[in-house]
Amino acid sequence: MIRLSFAARLAIIVVFSLLAMQLIAILVFFAQRSRDTQTGFRLPFPDQVAAIVELIEAAGGEGDERSKVLRALNNTNFRVHIKRGKPQMPSPEGWARMEYVEMVLKSYLVDLGERDVAVFIEAVHGPLMWQRPLSYVSSAAIEVQVGLKTGEMLVIHTKGVVAPTIFGVPLGFFAGVLGFAISVLTIWIVRREAKPLRQLVRSVDAMELSTHTTPIAPAPRSAPEIQALIAAFNRLRERIAGLLKARMALVGGISHDLRTYATRLRLRAELIPDEREREKAVRDIDEMIALLDDALLAIREGKAARELELVDIGEVLRREVEDRRLQGAKVSLSTSWNEGQQVLGDALSLRRLIANVTDNAIIYGGIALIRAFSVEGEATIIIEDKGPGIKADLREQVMQPFVRLETSRSRKTGGAGLGLAIARNIAEAHGGKIAIGEASGGGAKVTITLPLFSLAAT
Numbered sequence: 001m002i003r004l005s006f007a008a009r010l011a012i013i014v015v016f017s018l019l020a021m022q023l024i025a026i027l028v029f030f031a032q033r034s035r036d037t038q039t040g041f042r043l044p045f046p047d048q049v050a051a052i053v054e055l056i057e058a059a060g061g062e063g064d065e066r067s068k069v070l071r072a073l074n075n076t077n078f079r080v081h082i083k084r085g086k087p088q089m090p091s092p093e094g095w096a097r098m099e100y101v102e103m104v105l106k107s108y109l110v111d112l113g114e115r116d117v118a119v120f121i122e123a124v125h126g127p128l129m130w131q132r133p134l135s136y137v138s139s140a141a142i143e144v145q146v147g148l149k150t151g152e153m154l155v156i157h158t159k160g161v162v163a164p165t166i167f168g169v170p171l172g173f174f175a176g177v178l179g180f181a182i183s184v185l186t187i188w189i190v191r192r193e194a195k196p197l198r199q200l201v202r203s204v205d206a207m208e209l210s211t212h213t214t215p216i217a218p219a220p221r222s223a224p225e226i227q228a229l230i231a232a233f234n235r236l237r238e239r240i241a242g243l244l245k246a247r248m249a250l251v252g253g254i255s256h257d258l259r260t261y262a263t264r265l266r267l268r269a270e271l272i273p274d275e276r277e278r279e280k281a282v283r284d285i286d287e288m289i290a291l292l293d294d295a296l297l298a299i300r301e302g303k304a305a306r307e308l309e310l311v312d313i314g315e316v317l318r319r320e321v322e323d324r325r326l327q328g329a330k331v332s333l334s335t336s337w338n339e340g341q342q343v344l345g346d347a348l349s350l351r352r353l354i355a356n357v358t359d360n361a362i363i364y365g366g367i368a369l370i371r372a373f374s375v376e377g378e379a380t381i382i383i384e385d386k387g388p389g390i391k392a393d394l395r396e397q398v399m400q401p402f403v404r405l406e407t408s409r410s411r412k413t414g415g416a417g418l419g420l421a422i423a424r425n426i427a428e429a430h431g432g433k434i435a436i437g438e439a440s441g442g443g444a445k446v447t448i449t450l451p452l453f454s455l456a457a458t
Contacts, residue, residue, distance in 0.1 A: 011187040018179055046101075046108040049156060052080065053146050054112060056154060079157045087118035087145040087153065095120045095143070105144070116147035195219075196226050200233060255292045262289050310342045310453055311350050313379050317372060320354045330367040331358065337374040344453045345430040353426040354381070356419040357434075357446045361385035365443045374452060378432075381448040384439040395436040399424045423448075 052073065059065040066082075073080045089095055101119045109115060122141035144156040196219040203216050215234040219227060262285050269281040314335060321333045343350065361368035365385020372381045390398060397403055401421040420434075427434045432450035439445040 011183070011190060014186045014190075015183055018183070043104065043108075046105045049105060049144055049146065050108040050112065052156065053109065053148070053154060056082070057112075057149055077159045081155050082148070082152050083155055084152055087116050087147070090120055090122075090143050095122055098142075105146075109146070113149070115149075116145070116153075118145040119143070120145075193226070196230060200230060203233070258292055259289060262292075308344055309347060311345055311347045313341050313343045313350065313381075313450065313452075314339065314372070316347070316350055316354055317370065317381070320351065320358055321370065324358065324362065324368070329362045331362070331370065332368070333370045333372070335372040337372065337379070341374055341379055342453045343379060343430065343450050345450075349426045349429070350450075353423050353448065356423045357383050357448065360419055361387075361444070361446070364388075369439075377452050377454060379450045379452050381450075382445060383448070384441070384445045385443040386439075386441055387443045389438055389442055389444045390436055392438075398436070399434070 055069055056066060059069050070080055070082075089097075098119045098121050102117050105119060106117050109117065120143045122143075141157070141159050144158075146154045146156075148154055199219075200216060215237060216230050218230060266282060266285045269278060269285060272278040272281060314337070317333060317335070321331045324331045358368045358370070361383050362385075365387030367386050369384040370381065371384075372379065374380065399420045401418055403421075420436075424434050427448055427450065430450055432448065434449075435447045437445040437447060
């Protein structure tokens, strides 16, 4: 379904409003003429010709009555006379016959009986070439010839019937050009007024969840409603930044205090005489500290990369794969890009990104199959496994913090549900994205895209 922009919708409203005004003006004109002439909604010129024919024939043959009628009708721009013979082309040359107008005129004369009708228009031969195609809509001169019952021919020669002209061009043409110019000007003004709204949309899309915000520049020349909307959005950004800052302070304080207590517990756990119980206690405390670190990292990584440097993403992949192979995990890596592909970002965060997704594939799918390639300035890393996969309706949900598909919450069957959340935050902080799909073998497929560094982009 095509959705029109704000400017396009207002432009359509303006155009239809102009058309409606023209239609109303035409209806008012016909209604007024209908009251004045008591003839109903009839075209003025054909109706006038029919009345003249009826009046001339009612006046009888040659005599004073016909002369009076002719004197009453004739003026500078409207000449009526009677001649003998059949309809013929006026002289000199340069006239054209108007068959369509003849058909309309005959329909108005149908009550007066069958008769010969001919309508001619004088072609426009102005100094400009573009005037000539307008001959049939211009009314420089029109001659109407209607046969009378007496065998004579009524000739009506007039100017300005269709519309007044300027240089042989109807005023309606200039009115249309003026209307078009007004419409273009209106569209330009509407687009100018809508520009702050487009800037607001771009700012909303580019807004980062960080404690540092860049407000939208005010638009003092815009409408008060748009200025109020921009101001409201800037206040919203400030409130969001304040909430994020408070959340960071709260979580950081809790994490610091809990780490202090956890460190004390670990020291006390070393005093447990039973070696087996001591190892269990130490392991539980270490896992609790790791959970706190993961939770804090999941919150902090919503910001942009903390330390920017050029990172060889291929080297990061090779190191992570080698570490897991030394641990006995099944991991394969295939790359199809040139050596030295670099990403501008934080090296530790990027290693954490690859590690989290790879570890998930190993834990839940038994194997991690990694493929890496570059397309149009982006590094694409695909990590697949042989596990049960992730259902389509759960793929977005599992990338939220503390969400696990395995519901037992046991640390033996998985982590705290922060791995993919951290991975997504890191990818987005580096201008990339992460998506979950289905592998060809039925397992899960995680696709990571990161923008490669290039001098042209900077």
